Amino acid sequence: MELSKYAVGRVDSIFYIPDFITAAEQSFLLHQVNSAPSSKWKTLTNRRLQNWGGIVESNGLVPQPLPSWLTKITEKISSVTGLFPSPINHVLVNEYLPGQGIMLHQDGPSYFPVVAILSLGAPTLMRFKPHLRLIEATKDLEKAPENTSVALLPGSLLIFKDAAYQGNCKAFFLPSSSFSRVSDYLHGIDESREHRLDDNVSSIFSQFLSRVSLTCRFVPKLRRNFIKL
Numbered sequence: 001m002e003l004s005k006y007a008v009g010r011v012d013s014i015f016y017i018p019d020f021i022t023a024a025e026q027s028f029l030l031h032q033v034n035s036a037p038s039s040k041w042k043t044l045t046n047r048r049l050q051n052w053g054g055i056v057e058s059n060g061l062v063p064q065p066l067p068s069w070l071t072k073i074t075e076k077i078s079s080v081t082g083l084f085p086s087p088i089n090h091v092l093v094n095e096y097l098p099g100q101g102i103m104l105h106q107d108g109p110s111y112f113p114v115v116a117i118l119s120l121g122a123p124t125l126m127r128f129k130p131h132l133r134l135i136e137a138t139k140d141l142e143k144a145p146e147n148t149s150v151a152l153l154p155g156s157l158l159i160f161k162d163a164a165y166q167g168n169c170k171a172f173f174l175p176s177s178s179f180s181r182v183s184d185y186l187h188g189i190d191e192s193r194e195h196r197l198d199d200n201v202s203s204i205f206s207q208f209l210s211r212v213s214l215t216c217r218f219v220p221k222l223r224r225n226f227i228k229l
């Protein structure tokens, strides 16, 4: 796939593929998410989540196999995008009720610096905001780093490559051309029922349905499970 055709926003290395999956695939995935035992859900203040693939610790992943309904979709993401060096081995399922969101953040250093987020259910808006250190580093330049937003419709795939995955990207043998400025950006979703695209585009989404997202990543370093006696 020629990914550059799907580049969006005013920040490099963000890609948006609409209709990445069909309505039937969406219903299937939602059904699987909703069939998980209630113990699989972790409830946070502003969303709830399921963790699949194992526990990500600062020094790697204590792996658990992904269920087949997830390997099928993650294999499709890997093969279509060609961005992952090995099979995706970690998926977070987030569920947001109307008005819920996720605060601006950067993903942890254990992940390979590419994220693929599949959206199901309600639409929303993902915001990218320059990190303070990028604002500082570019304050003498003519062009200040910009905020950008991407509307995420159900069935779409958002990809961004984030060198801020602390960054010793060379360790992953990425060509330097694939390093991205997104590394210096935070991403998040406002806790609001209405999402304004940006100052120039006045579309507003009102959310009535809940939204479910699948955040798919690859953790290169695996840790062996151990039992303490």
Ligand SMILES: O=C(O)CCC(=O)C(=O)O
Residues within 6 Å of the ligand: 092, 094, 102, 107, 117, 126, 187, 188, 213, 215
């Ligand atoms: O739900 C989303 O689209 C974003 C999730 C996210 O940023 C994360 O899991 O780190």
